């Protein structure tokens with residue numbers, strides 16, 4: 001796809017963000033801000049007993065890149081196992097955005113949602129491990 005098509009896709013996700021909002025009683029909830037601008041993204045997820053993402057939402061404020069990136073990420077994680085979610089990396093996010101030529105500041109915008117996602121998943125896994133340890 002050409003850069004123009006990606007630009008249109010980014011604008012579409014920005015104007016019509018997918019999975020935007022909040023979940024009732026999410027299993028995973030994490031929030032972080034871009035230190036350069038103060039914009040905040042929160043991601044919430046419902047995870048079943050097999051560790052599969054059953055539902056996901058994001059909310060917060062950000063620029064077109066950060067919001068589109070968060071919106072695309074929610075589509076990517078839906079239905080995946082937490083192991084698969086953990087494997088999502090910077091390259092996947094930038095590929096989704098069409099690998100635009102972003103400077104260091106804009107890269108932070110693009111990766112904010114991924115950072116939030118990782119914090120949420122790792123703290124959920126950490127809590128689950130603690131719970132298992134209590135049972136043994």
Ligand code: FES
Nearest residue numbers: 037039063066109
């Ligand atoms: Fe704030 Fe992009 S300018 S997240």
